[in-house]
Amino acid sequence: MLEGSEGMLLLERDLLDQQVIDVHGRKVVRVNDVDLYRDVLDQHPILKIASVDVGARGAVRRLLKGAVPNAALRSLLRRIPPRAIPWEFVDLIESDPARRVKLKISNDRLAELHPADIADIVEDLAPDDREAVFETLDHGVAADALEEVDPKLQKSIVESLDSDRVADIMEEMNPDAAADLLGDLSDEHSEAILQEMQPEERQEMRDLLEFDEDTAAGRMTTYYLSVEFGGTVADAIATLRAFEGGPAAVSTIFLTDSHGTLVGAVPLANLVLSPSSQPLLSLVSEPLISCHQETKENEVAELFDKYNLLALPVVDDQKMLVGMITADDIISFLRSKI
Amino acid sequence: MKWLRRWKIQILVLFSVLGPGFITANVDNDPGGIFTYSQTGAQFGYSLLWTMIPITVALIVVQEMVARMGAVTGKGLSDLIREEYGLRTTVFVMLGLVITNFGNIVTEFAGIAGSMELFGLSKYVTVPVCALIVWLLVIKGAQKNVEKIFLAGSFFYITYIAAGVLAHPDWTHSLIATVKPPTLESFKEKGAIFTVIGLVGTTIAPWMQFYLQASIVEKGVTKRQYKASRLDVIVGCIFTDVVAWFIIVVCAATLFAHGFHNITSAKDAAEALRPLAGQYAFILFALGLFNAALFSATILPLSTVYTVCEGLGFESGLDNKFSEAPVFYWLYTLLIALGAGVILIPNLPLFKIILGSQVVNGIVLPFVLIFMLLLINKKDLMGEYVNSTLMNVLAWTTTVVSIVLTLIYVVGLVTGSGG
Numbered sequence: 001m002l003e004g005s006e007g008m009l010l011l012e013r014d015l016l017d018q019q020v021i022d023v024h025g026r027k028v029v030r031v032n033d034v035d036l037y038r039d040v041l042d043q044h045p046i047l048k049i050a051s052v053d054v055g056a057r058g059a060v061r062r063l064l065k066g067a068v069p070n071a072a073l074r075s076l077l078r079r080i081p082p083r084a085i086p087w088e089f090v091d092l093i094e095s096d097p098a099r100r101v102k103l104k105i106s107n108d109r110l111a112e113l114h115p116a117d118i119a120d121i122v123e124d125l126a127p128d129d130r131e132a133v134f135e136t137l138d139h140g141v142a143a144d145a146l147e148e149v150d151p152k153l154q155k156s157i158v159e160s161l162d163s164d165r166v167a168d169i170m171e172e173m174n175p176d177a178a179a180d181l182l183g184d185l186s187d188e189h190s191e192a193i194l195q196e197m198q199p200e201e202r203q204e205m206r207d208l209l210e211f212d213e214d215t216a217a218g219r220m221t222t223y224y225l226s227v228e229f230g231g232t233v234a235d236a237i238a239t240l241r242a243f244e245g246g247p248a249a250v251s252t253i254f255l256t257d258s259h260g261t262l263v264g265a266v267p268l269a270n271l272v273l274s275p276s277s278q279p280l281l282s283l284v285s286e287p288l289i290s291c292h293q294e295t296k297e298n299e300v301a302e303l304f305d306k307y308n309l310l311a312l313p314v315v316d317d318q319k320m321l322v323g324m325i326t327a328d329d330i331i332s333f334l335r336s337k338i
Numbered sequence: 339m340k341w342l343r344r345w346k347i348q349i350l351v352l353f354s355v356l357g358p359g360f361i362t363a364n365v366d367n368d369p370g371g372i373f374t375y376s377q378t379g380a381q382f383g384y385s386l387l388w389t390m391i392p393i394t395v396a397l398i399v400v401q402e403m404v405a406r407m408g409a410v411t412g413k414g415l416s417d418l419i420r421e422e423y424g425l426r427t428t429v430f431v432m433l434g435l436v437i438t439n440f441g442n443i444v445t446e447f448a449g450i451a452g453s454m455e456l457f458g459l460s461k462y463v464t465v466p467v468c469a470l471i472v473w474l475l476v477i478k479g480a481q482k483n484v485e486k487i488f489l490a491g492s493f494f495y496i497t498y499i500a501a502g503v504l505a506h507p508d509w510t511h512s513l514i515a516t517v518k519p520p521t522l523e524s525f526k527e528k529g530a531i532f533t534v535i536g537l538v539g540t541t542i543a544p545w546m547q548f549y550l551q552a553s554i555v556e557k558g559v560t561k562r563q564y565k566a567s568r569l570d571v572i573v574g575c576i577f578t579d580v581v582a583w584f585i586i587v588v589c590a591a592t593l594f595a596h597g598f599h600n601i602t603s604a605k606d607a608a609e610a611l612r613p614l615a616g617q618y619a620f621i622l623f624a625l626g627l628f629n630a631a632l633f634s635a636t637i638l639p640l641s642t643v644y645t646v647c648e649g650l651g652f653e654s655g656l657d658n659k660f661s662e663a664p665v666f667y668w669l670y671t672l673l674i675a676l677g678a679g680v681i682l683i684p685n686l687p688l689f690k691i692i693l694g695s696q697v698v699n700g701i702v703l704p705f706v707l708i709f710m711l712l713l714i715n716k717k718d719l720m721g722e723y724v725n726s727t728l729m730n731v732l733a734w735t736t737t738v739v740s741i742v743l744t745l746i747y748v749v750g751l752v753t754g755s756g757g
Contacts, residue, residue, distance in 0.1 A: 016424070016425075063426060
């Protein structure tokens with residue numbers, strides 16, 4: 001009996017009264033009732049799930065069924081507005097990996113949501129279910145969602161997953177977010193994860209981990225765009241096209257000399273509005289605002305406020321460009337202060 | 339000086355783990371509890387102090403289990419009951435819980451009214467003001483602050499220890515009475531059995547199980563941090579019963595010694611203390627009562643709404659905004675408004691409301707305890723964290739004893755044979 005049910009979804013055990021993800025409403029809900037409909041398969045009538053009810057109507061029906069006459073119940077139910085979620089918007093949560101495979105439970109629909117919504121949903125789940133969701137999402141989606149999750153939960157999620165799985169996810173994360181997270185873990189654990197990473201990413205992480213978390217260097221990302229200062233708009237656009245770091249990282253293009261010293265910063269808008277032969281040096285914003293890698297976060301936030309920045313270059317003692325802080329880093333920092 | 343530093347570090351570590359377990363255990367000493375302890379001391383002197391150790395053990399056993407369930411499953415007790423035993427059972431338990439908790443909330447506000455009347459303040463002023471304070475505290479305070487305020491409230495119970503010292507009890511006698519097993523003789527005294535039952539009944543209540551598990555979950559405690567939470571629970575239960583011990587001792591050293599054997603409320607106890615133990619002991623006792631009442635008037639409504647919203651699937655939790663969790667916040671508001679409002683109705687038979695809620699309490703408790711024990715022994719839920727055999731023996735004994743005692747208590751209340 002038990003063996004037979006392993007590979008089947010049982011309405012009573014797996015659906016009724018359990019939590020599911022409402023992909024359309026973007027939240028975790030509890031199933032009060034299940035609506036079925038008749039369909040025909042190979043000329044045999046079959047029942048299929050039309051929707052799950054998460055509102056008062058389903059609850060009242062199940063509570064009173066058999067306790068009051070059917071006719072009275074039906075007229076009562078008609079008065080309660082339904083809160084049904086069509087079956088195609090329901091994602092199941094199954095924490096047992098073996099059953100997940102047998103039942104072909106994937107979180108494809110969840111994966112299509114905005115990472116911040118996925119993060120909110122995940123935060124509402126119990127630890128085992130959280131782990132289950134992160135095991136089914138692909139690395140890229142898991143990485144984006146993990147960045148949005150509350151830092152305390154980030155840590156507990158990462159601790160529950162295998163090191164190689166975490167390494168795969170972290171390689172897809174923003175290096176600064178990944179480094180922050182690694183910094184929160186125990187030394188052994190973060191070392192175990194680093195060992196599973198590609199050599200290139202591992203080195204980058206190690207460099208970032210060297211920095212104090214509450215300085216500019218601790219907040220910055222190393223995914224930024226820089227072009228030789230003698231170039232033109234066309235050169236910049238070409239570099240832009242080849243760039244892999246997402247749209248948030250390209251709001252400003254930095255100009256450097258052959259040693260990597262920061263020379264100027266060109267906002268993306270200036271680039272787009274100018275002919276391609278225009279020299280980049282004529283487009284830089286004045287004055288050039290940058291900060292040293294040891295600058296405290298508070299001062300960094302002040303710079304953003306004072307100059308209305310979207311991105312701020314970070315330099316080392318030799319004025320070499322080493323990273324960039326973006327406005328969303330500052331928003332996270334300020335929110336953590338509230 | 340090395341030992342001093344080490345001692346300091348240990349104290350700091352201890353403080354850092356205190357949280358839900360400590361708070362929950364302390365709310366157990368609400369005005370109803372304080373009255374029961376005062377009455378025990380006034381009526382029987384030191385002779386029932388032996389109950390404190392077994393009661394503490396029972397409290398720890400029960401609270402440890404829910405804390406463990408919260409940490410391991412990441413779900414509240416009502417969530418688990420819903421998932422494992424279905425909607426009807428859940429609604430039944432929730433309904434009982436709301437009724438008995440509402441009775442408790444009324445008692446807490448009665449405690450506020452009584453303790454403030456000791457200082458000459460009218461209940462028509464103090465009860466509405468305190469209801470507002472309680473409401474604002476939870477609605478406007480961020481979750482982190484609320485826990486800090488609750489912890490501060492828990493420590494305020496120290497006033498009872500101070501009052502105990504001021505009452506100059508017979509320390510040797512009281513300590514011996516605590517560790518010496520009772521003789522059959524001691525049960526022959528009229529009302530002794532009923533009082534012992536009352537002590538157990540006031541200690542293990544259904545709401546605590548739901549509240550503790552929900553706050554462990556909301557705090558985000560996981561299997562890995564569970565050891566700290568267990569310490570939190572144990573320290574909380576011991577502190578709570580040390581306070582209870584002192585309340586009994588104060589009343590034994592003063593009221594019992596001077597022949598005041600019958601008190602009808604905790605307020606009475608404080609009033610009778612004034613000429614016997616002095617002004618300071620009186621003030622400490624009265625302030626302790628006020629703190630206990632205010633503190634439990636905050637937590638009980640909160641605990642009730644957590645439980646109901648979780649079990650029935652409404653959005654819940656202090657990290658939500660009012661608009662995100664309307665049922666949660668509205669029910670909270672309603673419980674406080676009604677609980678405080680009842681106190682202000684002149685000539686209301688308060689005693690009957692409280693009696694009724696204790697009867698419901700006695701009916702709900704067996705279900706809650708048995709569900710807990712069944713749930714915590716489920717392998718697919720708890721994995722390696724299921725109860726050990728020893729724990730099961732302890733837990734089932736505690737459960738059976740408290741169920742039997744509670745039922746006797748309820749029957750006694752209904753037929754009026756007790757007290």
